[in-house]
Amino acid sequence: MGRLVIKVPLVMANARGLLEAGRSALQPGEQVFDFSEVTEADSSALAVMLGWLRAAALSRSTVKFAQIPNGVVSLAELYGVTDLLPLA
Template identity: 45%
Template sequence: MYQTSREINLQNAVSVAQAGLSVIAKGETVFDLSALAVVDSSAVAVMLDWQRAASVAGRAMEFHSVSANLLSLISLYGVADLLGMTPSSAERH
């Protein structure tokens, strides 16, 4: 399981995305977001990038410990389905 950084925002989104893409390329698709305390809309974009990379590789992403703030952004942008998070499954994350 890959542990993400504490923060994903506009300033670090590119480097965080690249770090995640690197581990996805090595076969890891289970991401623990429990350390993620600071997010903005960039976090949603990064997650979509990771989801796309995993999909291209024929794998399914799993996001664990998604914070209420991040779930709110995911819901606001209407991308829960794209991230494999239906309203009922988002509660489990």
């Protein structure tokens, strides 16, 4: 199992870079994206997370998320996508 710790804000300005970095880091098997060091996040975080899930499906990886920021969890609930975000 690989663990990737996200250390930059999950905001619109970083979304494209984070999406690409996460895609590049995917390996076969389970990957955990750990958000414990994220200090700021907006709705673009959900787009990035869903993008990582799509990329994982294509690369025979399984993605799980740990320590999702509370604001992102609230947005996921609001948008009705909580069930799409597998937790580690």
